[in-house]
Amino acid sequence: MNTEKNELSFEVLSDNGNIVAKQYTTVFKNADILFSTMTELGIVLC
Helix, strand or coil: CCHHHHCCCCCCCCCHHHHHHHHHCCCCCCCHHHHHHHHHCCCCCC
């Protein structure tokens, strides 16, 4: 848990590979152009 690193008062959860998300909903990949546009705008994507 990285709460100390980011000074958060709550636990941050992740779903690497969308394993849990795939059990509940449809998972899709954004188009590469959207990814590059968001990056150019300074939006940090994991």
